[in-house]
Amino acid sequence: MSANVETSSTVVDRFKDTTVGKAIFRSPRRVTPRDRAAGHWSNFFLHIYPVKVKRKAIEFRYSYYLGIISVVLFGSLIVSGIYLMFFYVPSPGQAYTNIQTLQTDVSLGQYIRNVHRWSAHLMVLAVAAHMAKMFYRGAYKAPREFNWIIGVILLVVTLLLSFTGYLLPWDQLAYWAVTVGSEMSAYVPFVGDRVQELLLGGPIVGSSTLLRFYVLHVAVLPSVLVMLLMIHLWRWRKDSMLDMAWEDGNE
Amino acid sequence: MSDESDVPVSIGHEPTSIGTKRVLGVVPGKPVAGERKDPEEQDLVMVWPHLLVRHAVAALGALFTVLLISVFFDAPLREVANPDVTPNPEKAPWYFAALQELLSHFHPLVAGVLVPGGVIVGLICLPFIDRNPRTAARFRKVAVTAFTIFMVVWILLTIVGFAFRGPNWGWVWPWNEWHGEL
Structure with a gap:
């Protein structure tokens, strides 16, 4: 399973793990729905949207x-x-x-x-x-x-x-x-x-x-x-x- | 639950880890969240991607429409402004055509001030005038009927003022003479 998570890393994910990437992006890796919500919440361009809607x-x-x-x-x-x-x-x-x-x-x-x-x-x-x-x-x-x-x-x-x-x-x-x-x-x-x-x-x-x-x-x-x-x-x-x-x- | 289904099933020769947790076994059984159910209107969905892809499509559709119109139709440009030469008819922009049409039937105080002022104030006060909490049209017949009549009258006045009025604000058929300006 840990192997799976690693192989699904994209270039963007790897960039986010670098020192510079961590300075820019504070959201956690998008593994669980909660992480995805946190990623949405911490994004400037998405902040005008709610995280979820009906x-x-x-x-x-x-x-x-x-x-x-x-x-x-x-x-x-x-x-x-x-x-x-x-x-x-x-x-x-x-x-x-x-x-x-x-x-x-x-x-x-x-x-x-x-x-x-x-x-x-x-x-x-x-x-x-x-x-x-x-x-x-x-x-x-x-x-x-x-x-x-x-x-x-x-x-x-x-x-x-x-x-x-x-x-x-x-x-x-x-x-x-x-x-x-x-x-x-x-x-x-x-x-x-x-x-x-x-x-x-x-x-x-x-x-x-x-x-x-x-x-x-x-x-x-x-x-x-x-x-x-x-x-x-x-x-x-x-x-x-x-x-x-x-x-x-x-x- | 039967005893058998609660027994952890071994998942392999080596311990697997997710983050800092070690997975020791997987228990077969019902989903933690309970029975699967059909999605309902009040269920929540993530804005990304569900709403954002729809917004992206709507945005691209709107921009593509503007692009197409702009490629095929040029914005009008008449002769240079001349305060000494009044065109006949004199037309306001199309979104004021309903008011201009009213102006030809009523005193300017009514058509130019009371009606537009009344429409704006009425719309602002609408939530406090209509206190019926129901939202479906069939439970709010009065409000829906009144608003629909207003909309139909306003749209008709706009179309008449825009396309059916010619010199001296006289009636024309748009397929005979065209005086609409955008």
Whole structure:
């Protein structure tokens, strides 16, 4: 039996037994289920996951995997968005020509812009569908009320991210879509005009608007979204072991 | 249990060790955990590999979808922004199309402020409004019916605002004139 354990050693296992390997990996050799749990527990990348979940929670019909899909699309947006930032200046004189140059003269520019655009639309769809699925599963009920609330705010932040990004190409589509969208804020009672002016930085969509939307789009809103997402996932892990007040099963 | 089955069976000529323990014999009998049973919904499974492989497949599927769409469809780019030339129709992004459609029927205070504000506040308060603890749809007919009506109305308004509205927000058939913008 001891011979068996040794022969099943992989290169990774042997590396983990070296001085350097022991410095990096603290988990025990994966012999028993308890060791595997300990390995999971001590892994940075897996710490956002629980070690175990209920069997029903891994099935397609439980979630349609819409949560992980939303996260992956957000990751795709961060990567493609950072690439686009290298070639973009948020000023009315440059923004539009930057996009044209990006599409014609930059390696993979058109493709990366496409990825950013379509990931954004798909993320809005995925997050909204995730919310609907959680409603139909009754996943907003005790003891998970708070995570539902965080989720609703995440949906709002996703919409704001998409809306602020919509202006940045500075073409007719962007300009007038944002004009229509922001006109609604002017109807908020008493403070509507102020809200609109704060949002646009002036009476109409202009250079201040472009700068404001850019800063919101690349710094403020992504930070807010990441922060809320961390709370959402942390809470998901913490709540995954809790029983609902009433388990009706998966039907 | 019969006497015979409790007698340790010799496992060979040499003592075997696992770690620091020496194995002296193996006792035949029932599994320690009891009878085998069929897996149930509430049973726990390890996240690695059971959940993670599923997440990996879902993630690759999502990324591959984005890749395919991005290879075949270019993101739109119209003429440079011009504050003096208002396009007709003026369209908000598609996820605000339902609100824009409402705006053409109701006072802006209703369509632009009360409805979106009410939807967000209503969703946030939902866990405290719906106090029924049951989770299966057949035990929560009121909540499921109300939410489904809301979803259907919202999706219809979005489709109408996105695809069925043309110049001066007049009705168009999308197969005759297309005014949707993504």
